[in-house]
Amino acid sequence: MKLPYFLIDAFTDRAFTGNPAAVYVLKEPLSDDLMQKIAAEMNLSETAFVLRSRNATRLRWFTPTTEVDLCGHATLASAHALFTAIDQPRSGVITFDSASGALICKQTPAGIRLDFPATPPSPVPTDAIICEQLGVTDPIYFGQSKFDYLIHLPREEDVQALAPNFSALAGIATRGFIVTAEANAADLDFVSRFFAPATGVNEDPVTGSAHCCLGPYWATYLNKPALHAAQRSERGGSLAVEVVADRVLLTGRAVLVGRGELLL
Secondary structure, eight states: OEEEEEEEEESOSSTTSSEEEEEEEESSOOOHHHHHHHHHHHTSSEEEEEEEOSSOEEEEEEOSSOEESOOHHHHHHHHHIIIIIIOOOTTSEEEEEETTEEEEEEEETTEEEEEEEOOOOEEOOOOHHHHHHHTOOSOSEEEEOSSEEEEEOSOHHHHHTOOOOHHHHTTSSSSEEEEEEEOSSTTOSEEEEEEEGGGTEEEESSOTTTHHHHHHHHHHHHTOSEEEEEEOSSSOEEEEEEEETTEEEEEEOEEEEEEEEEEO
């Protein structure tokens, strides 16, 4: 059996930056075990599997170690693959059926816009162990969303300087840790980094789903519903974020950098 795949860098317009994802567009369903093994073989932060039928387009995401309920960059990569590498829908709109409900992806002049559920944080008592293992001191805000912890630091330089203890953080019961600060650059509103060692991803290059939490937080903090953000990982990437009621609109670009076949 030959399974074609696409390798796409998401939330960027330049190859070898942003967040890479493998996208498999399937003709027949695969077992959960096989999809997990393929994701481990690809060894990227996310591998996406798209299964199209007459009634729906199903999307699932796997890290090298587990399936996740929501992933932004691999959704963007999947939409990019369908729009440009396979067959562009006349409407310029794709709706994915996912574990997080219907996800609408639309082509716009600024890139592909993802319509995602908001996951706003709530304040919780500052956890000294988490702060110590992240290397965080004196956070402005310490909170938790449906998926992740959110920590707001005083300066962008504080976010960039972090060197977390990943082995210690992997033992904490959460998907990940979002660390953020107001941006220095005039054309950006905030920056962030995202760490998820418990799911096999020590640091994710650009995390769309984290902005479902970051968007509502910064929209309230800055009193500004439309925002521009950058993730300060080694690869880096950027996106536009707009909060509309209980949804977050994430807009970014993607680049096809390779394609191949997995031989089974």
